Amino acid sequence: MPLLTVEQLGKSYNTHTKVLRNVNFEVEAGEFVSIIGPSGAGKSTLLRCINRMVDIDEGAVIFNGADVGMLNKKELRTLRTDIGMVFQHYNLVPRLSVIENVLHGRFGYKTTLQGIMGRFTEAEKERAFYLLEKLGIAEHAYKRCNQLSGGQQQRVGIARALIQEPKIVLCDEPIASLDPKASTIIMDHLKSITVELGITCIVNLHQVEVARDYSDRIIGLREGQVVFDEMSYRLTEQRTDILYGTKSKPVTQVRELLTV
Amino acid sequence: MNENLVRIKRKNQTVIFIVVLTVFTYLSSVITDFNILHGIATLPEAIVWIFSNLVITEESLERLPTIVEKLIETILMSIAATTTATIFSLILGVMGSKTIGTSKALGVFARFVASLSRNIPVVAWALILLLSFGQNSLTGYLALFVGSVGFLTRSFIEVIDEASQSAVVALRATGATYVQIIGKAVIPECLPQMISWVLFMIETNIRNATLVGILTGTGIGYSFDLYYKTMNYPGVALVTISIVLAVILIELLSNHVRKVIL
DSSP states (O other), X not given: OOSEEEEEEXXXXXXXXXXXXXXXXXXXXXXXXXEEOXXXXXXXXXXXXXXXXXXXXXXXXXXXXXXXXXXXXXXHHHHHHTEEEEOTTOOOOXXXXXXXXHHGGGGGGSOHHHHHHXXXXXXXXXXXHHHHHHTTOGGGTTSBGGGSOHHHHHHHHHHHHHTTOOSEEEEESTTTTSOHHHHHHHHHHHHHHXXXXXXXXXXXXXXXXXXXXXXXXXXEEETTEXXXXXXXXXXXXXXXXXXXXXXXXXXXXXXXHHHO | OHHHHHHHHHHHHHHHHHHHHHHHHHHHHHHHTOOHHHHHHHHHHHHHHHHHHSOOOHHHXXXXXXXXXXXXXXXXXXXXXXXXXXXXXXXXXXXHOTTTOXXXXXXXXXXXXXXXXXXXXXXXXXXXXXXXXOSSHHHHHHHHHHHHHHHHHHHHHHHHHHSOOHHHXXXXXXXXXXXXXXXXXXXXXXHHHHHHHHHHHHHHHXXXXXXXXXHHXXXXXXXXXXXXXXXXXXXXXXXXXXXXXXXXXXXXXXXXXXXXXX
């Protein structure tokens, strides 16, 4: 049974535009999947439907045997502990230290009081330092997050996701605000999550080359629909053009720009 | 040609504006029986009176220990009113926030409480509370407390709504509870601004406490009232100057704290 099944998923924020239309795909445990597509194609929304950061309108998302759309508040909380999330703008608390931000990833396992009092076990703290060590930012553990560079902050974001001990990590354009060097470091770390820890990764990307280099499989999204879902090497230039509406369809490109 | 027309039009507008203003000023002074010239004419006399009567004499300095004692009492009362109000405002601020508030009804409630207590002046609150609590320090404390809740709630709502929501989203995605998100993402993020507002509130309350004290017969306001009514003008001068000095001192202190935390 696949780890994640998305069935006929549909989502609209208002009555006239549908962000997602009849999206179907499956992800096996241990896969590294990239989602590519033009801006506004629904990549972020698709990712947020998986951990129900946005509500599901049509169809279903089955994660690890549970119907995500049907969960109650408590079950949803448990589900989210199994799903790590990495953001484009890192989404850390800038005024808190690196180690505090990493430990935020444990809140899902704590009672409200334990979380507020900041009661973490020795094992959790050791794990946090171990992850920072792995990601190469252990020496910054006690610095405030706003003193770090973008690439370093993103590594804190990854550490926060990993300390959840997730089954899957969702990355929403993790390298869109980073320079090429930092992007390579982040992508290498994400890849090693899947290869070394066996954690499934779904990554939204803007860079087609990066997607082809790193992922096992690529899902192409266009106007809320899946138009490509195959192994990475089969994404030819011609199919990229169709996906992004470049070259072959100049008319749609103009429309694309307008909708951005 | 066109440019000239515009210039003439603008000139006309200015003239009309000045004429209207003059007419209004004249009419209002006629209606209220207020003579501006007479007012200006008596000004030198008033200044002379102030400088000859409101002078700190040696005799009045003997009262300094009592005044200082009252002043400290007033300052402590203002701080107590502000800190307790902060706790309530924090809860109301989270409730009233548009970004992290839980329900619309609670939000409306919080904002209603805030504007009710803020839009009635502290002096009016003191007079209203005087009826039910009588002339004592509790009334003064409550008047300051109510005013502070209104003002602080309003500013906390704004601080929370202006802060970045990105960490809130991230913590929700980890499965954190609502209270954990507030305690560990929202409040740490907003803390410097919130402390800054609380310090400002303490300063304001020390000033207001004098006025409230006159009404409720407590603290430094009572001393002021007492000397004033017994025509002990050197005493009045000493009280006034010690209030001014205290307020300046507190302001310097809180400015320093602000510099450190922001």
